[in-house]
Amino acid sequence: MREKKPMAVFTFYTTAAAMAMEKLCRERGLPGRLGPTPRSVTSDCGIAWLAPLSDREILENAPGAPEFAGVYEREL
Amino acid sequence: MIYLDNAATSLQKPESVVRAVSEALCSLGNVGRGVNAGSLSAARVVYGTREKLSAFFGGDDPSRVCFTCNSTEALNIAIFGLLGPEDHIISTDLEHNSVLRPLYRLEDRGAALSFLAADRKGCVDYDDLPGLLRPNTRAVVCTHASNLTGNALDIRRIGAFCAEHGLLFILDASQTAGSFPISMTEDNVSVLCFTGHKGLMGPQGTGGMVIAPGVEIRPFKTGGTGVQSHLRSQPEAYPTRLEAGTLNGHGIAGLSAAVDFLNETGIETIHRHELDLMARFYDGVRAVPGVTVYGDFDRERAPIVTLNVGDMDSGEVSDILMEDFGIAVRSGAHCAPRMHAALGTTAQGAVRFSFGYFNTMAEAEAAAEAVRSIAEG
Numbered sequence: 001m002r003e004k005k006p007m008a009v010f011t012f013y014t015t016a017a018a019m020a021m022e023k024l025c026r027e028r029g030l031p032g033r034l035g036p037t038p039r040s041v042t043s044d045c046g047i048a049w050l051a052p053l054s055d056r057e058i059l060e061n062a063p064g065a066p067e068f069a070g071v072y073e074r075e076l
Numbered sequence: 077m078i079y080l081d082n083a084a085t086s087l088q089k090p091e092s093v094v095r096a097v098s099e100a101l102c103s104l105g106n107v108g109r110g111v112n113a114g115s116l117s118a119a120r121v122v123y124g125t126r127e128k129l130s131a132f133f134g135g136d137d138p139s140r141v142c143f144t145c146n147s148t149e150a151l152n153i154a155i156f157g158l159l160g161p162e163d164h165i166i167s168t169d170l171e172h173n174s175v176l177r178p179l180y181r182l183e184d185r186g187a188a189l190s191f192l193a194a195d196r197k198g199c200v201d202y203d204d205l206p207g208l209l210r211p212n213t214r215a216v217v218c219t220h221a222s223n224l225t226g227n228a229l230d231i232r233r234i235g236a237f238c239a240e241h242g243l244l245f246i247l248d249a250s251q252t253a254g255s256f257p258i259s260m261t262e263d264n265v266s267v268l269c270f271t272g273h274k275g276l277m278g279p280q281g282t283g284g285m286v287i288a289p290g291v292e293i294r295p296f297k298t299g300g301t302g303v304q305s306h307l308r309s310q311p312e313a314y315p316t317r318l319e320a321g322t323l324n325g326h327g328i329a330g331l332s333a334a335v336d337f338l339n340e341t342g343i344e345t346i347h348r349h350e351l352d353l354m355a356r357f358y359d360g361v362r363a364v365p366g367v368t369v370y371g372d373f374d375r376e377r378a379p380i381v382t383l384n385v386g387d388m389d390s391g392e393v394s395d396i397l398m399e400d401f402g403i404a405v406r407s408g409a410h411c412a413p414r415m416h417a418a419l420g421t422t423a424q425g426a427v428r429f430s431f432g433y434f435n436t437m438a439e440a441e442a443a444a445e446a447v448r449s450i451a452e453g
Contacts, residue, residue: 012303013303013304013311013312013313013316014139014303014311014313014314014315014316015107015108015119015123015302015303015316016122016123016126016138016139016314016315016316017139017313018119019119019120019122019123020123020138020139022120023123034111034116035111036110036111043305043306044303044304044305044306044307045108045109045110045302045303045305046108046302046303046304047108047111047119047303066139
């Protein structure tokens with residue numbers, strides 16, 4: 001069983017926006033990875049950006065980031 | 077075979093395109109369907125291709141590059157998603173049926189159409205444009221270059237006309253994408269529709285549209301998107317807005333490699349080579365007794381030479397070229413009925429020679445020699 005940790009969950013309106021987020025973070029060395037959007041956030045399908053909760057602010061304010069559909073805190 | 081039907085499709089592709097499709101067939105999942113290594117590989121390839129195409133056409137937002145199967149689908153989405161029965165639309169006599177038939181369907185629903193007329197050389201007079209305006213004119217929909225004569229339209233001038241009069245500008249770049257510079261911003265294009273398999277040198281089944289900021293197209297298709305699955309309607313955000321169903325990820329991987337090839341080679345280099353081939357052929361046939369060449373060779377143009385030999389059936393000429401000389405060309409109506417009417421070739425059709433980057437001067441000369449031989453009987 002994977003140990004759960006507090007995470008920031010960034011959701012997007014499109015897959016393209018999620019891919020833009022991954023590209024931005026990889027280019028700038030920002031933390032996180034793509035993963036399934038937790039069902040507790042939305043029952044819709046979709047790709048989310050998952051990062052340690054401690055990095056929420058830096059990611060939320062990253063210049064050039066795509067529009068977020070929402071930002072959530074979850075134990076994942 | 078000497079392949080001179082590049083206006084239909086570029087049969088010869090860069091090796092890198094072939095490799096990219098082959099590799100994609102062995103590695104790509106489905107974009108946005110689940111979050112596994114396969115689907116993410118596909119999503120990265122597709123998003124990267126959006127970025128490349130946006131930059132290639134002078135756009136500034138990769139999410140406004142939407143993929144379709146070809147330019148016909150892109151034009152249908154743009155025309156039916158932006159225009160309605162209350163609108164008046166301006167087009168030209170140069171158009172392919174990919175523009176004409178959607179417009180005619182719209183006309184059947186009540187829309188009004190006007191066409192910028194072409195003369196016997198296939199040229200238009202841009203000074204006629206203002207006279208076509210009506211209070212309800214909503215858009216200009218036109219090709220960048222005729223697929224029959226190769227004559228190019230001055231899209232910078234048409235774009236400026238659209239900007240001046242608050243019109244949408246829907247551009248069919250089927251014959252020019254990949255060898256002509258096109259800028260969404262400088263040419264004031266609202267929607268650029270392209271196909272991937274002609275001058276862009278990608279696989280068939282790829283194409284798309286680049287959409288300017290502020291242009292909101294009603295979705296043509298609705299269906300699976302991999303996001304917002306519990307919404308009853310198609311999500312509003314681009315590119316998902318116009319991309320219901322599984323994308324041609326394998327083809328898009330090839331298109332991505334094709335754009336890399338174009339950028340590395342340079343579209344000016346490509347265009348110059350293609351025009352040199354066209355000029356070599358044109359010089360070899362223009363004065364042959366009995367041969368009639370159509371189009372205007374004094375202005376910017378796509379690398380196409382269309383001709384007839386006496387009153388011979390154009391299909392017969394193309395058949396002789398294929399069977400006796402091994403030269404592949406296109407005869408008939410070329411899906412361009414208004415252009416044929418303007419040229420006076422509706423009954424006879426015409427024989428089109430269209431050159432591509434992988435053709436050689438020797439091939440252009442062999443084709444000219446074949447035409448001379450047929451004309452001499």
